[in-house]
Amino acid sequence: MSSRKPKLILVYEPKKACFDRLVADNHVPERAVEIASYLAQSTDIAAEFDALAAACQKRGLSFAPVTLDAAASVLAGEDPKTTLVWTLTDGIAYFRGGAAPALARLNGLKAIGADDALFALCQDKFRSGAVLGALGLPVPRAGLARDGAWLVAPPDSPAGWFVKPNRLGAKIGIWPDSRCHDLGHALELSRRVFAAYRDDVVVQPYVAGRNARASFLGLKPDTGAEAIGIALVDSGSDFQTMQDSLALYGDTGVAAKAAGNYAEPLLLPVGASQPRADARIRRIAESLMVGLGLRDVFSIDFRVEADDSVHLIEFEVCPGLPCFDFRDYCRQQWGLSLANAMAETAMNRLRA
Incomplete structure (x- = not known):
C-alpha cells in the first residue's frame, strides 16, 4: 500500500x-x-x-x-x-x-x-451535434461552411439562422449580426470567422426562447441526475457576443469589477416558472449521462421556449468552475463554496 x-x-x-x-x-x-x-x-x-x-x-x-x-x-x-x-x-x-x-x-x-x-467531441460542434441527433435528442440540425463555401448545406429556417465558429465554442467570434435572415449573409460570416480565427462555422436554424444552463458536480460517487441544477441565464440580450464574454471573465472581468461596471447575468431556477421544461431538461441530461457518458462534472446549454419546448445547444465536459453560474450551483445544490465542493468531490473519489 x-x-x-x-x-x-x-x-x-x-x-x-x-x-x-x-x-x-x-x-x-x-x-x-x-x-x-x-x-x-x-x-x-x-x-x-x-x-x-x-x-x-x-x-x-x-x-x-x-x-x-x-x-x-x-x-x-x-x-x-x-x-x-x-x-x-x-x-x-x-x-x-x-x-x-x-x-x-x-x-x-x-x-x-x-x-x-468526449473532450474532443464537445469541442467540434458539428460532429457533436450529429452524435446528439443520432441519440434522438432535440438538437438543431446544422450546416457547415468554410470561408464562404458550404461543406454541408443548412436546413431551411423561416426564423433565420444562427452562425457560430465550429471549434471555438458558442461565444468566441460571435458578433451582434450572428443571427441572420439570409444564407448569403451566413456565408459572409463564415468568411469573417475564417479570416479572423481560421475556423469553420456551424449554421443552425435560429431557435427562440431563453438561455438555460444545466450544471452538475458529482460530489459523491453515486450522485445522479437528481443533483443537476437548471437555471435560466438572463443577461438582457438574446445571445452572448464576444464583447459580452470578455466583460465577464479574466482580467477584463476583474477590471470591470474594480470600475464598478461588472454585471453578472441573473440566474433564475427553470423549475420555478416552467416545471415541464425543467423536467424535460433533466431527462435530456440523464440521457447524456447514460448514452454519451457524461459524468462527474459538466454543463449543458439549452434554449427554452415559452411553451416549454427545449432545444439542446451544446455540452461542456469542463464547465467554467470559477464562473458565476457554477459557483452559484455549488452554493445552491451542495451548500459549499467552490473550493470546498471541489475538495469534497476529490476526497470522495479518492476514497471510493
Whole structure:
C-alpha cells in the first residue's frame, strides 16, 4: 500500500501560454487575445489556489495546480493509487486541455470527468451535434461552411439562422449580426470567422426562447441526475457576443469589477416558472449521462421556449468552475463554496 498522501492535481492552461503559441503560429495578436480569453477561468481559478489547498488539507489531501505544459512530466511521476487529476480546460485545436485526461489515462491515474474522447467531441460542434441527433435528442440540425463555401448545406429556417465558429465554442467570434435572415449573409460570416480565427462555422436554424444552463458536480460517487441544477441565464440580450464574454471573465472581468461596471447575468431556477421544461431538461441530461457518458462534472446549454419546448445547444465536459453560474450551483445544490465542493468531490473519489 502506498504511503504517499492522497493528492488532487488541477491541470490548467494559462492564457499567456495559449496567446504566445497562437502568435507564433501567425495569428493576429488582437485575434489571439480574443481566442485566449476563453481560458479566462485559468486566470480566475488562480485566486482559489490557497482556498483549495486549505480545503484539501482539511480533508487529508494535498493540492497541486499544474500548468498544461508541465503536465506530461508531472503526471508521469505520480502514484496511481493516491493521485486524482482534474482538468480545468478542454480543447483540441486552439486550446490543448483535452490532452490532460489522456495523459492521466496513459499514466494509470484516476481522473475527474468524462472520457478523453468526449473532450474532443464537445469541442467540434458539428460532429457533436450529429452524435446528439443520432441519440434522438432535440438538437438543431446544422450546416457547415468554410470561408464562404458550404461543406454541408443548412436546413431551411423561416426564423433565420444562427452562425457560430465550429471549434471555438458558442461565444468566441460571435458578433451582434450572428443571427441572420439570409444564407448569403451566413456565408459572409463564415468568411469573417475564417479570416479572423481560421475556423469553420456551424449554421443552425435560429431557435427562440431563453438561455438555460444545466450544471452538475458529482460530489459523491453515486450522485445522479437528481443533483443537476437548471437555471435560466438572463443577461438582457438574446445571445452572448464576444464583447459580452470578455466583460465577464479574466482580467477584463476583474477590471470591470474594480470600475464598478461588472454585471453578472441573473440566474433564475427553470423549475420555478416552467416545471415541464425543467423536467424535460433533466431527462435530456440523464440521457447524456447514460448514452454519451457524461459524468462527474459538466454543463449543458439549452434554449427554452415559452411553451416549454427545449432545444439542446451544446455540452461542456469542463464547465467554467470559477464562473458565476457554477459557483452559484455549488452554493445552491451542495451548500459549499467552490473550493470546498471541489475538495469534497476529490476526497470522495479518492476514497471510493
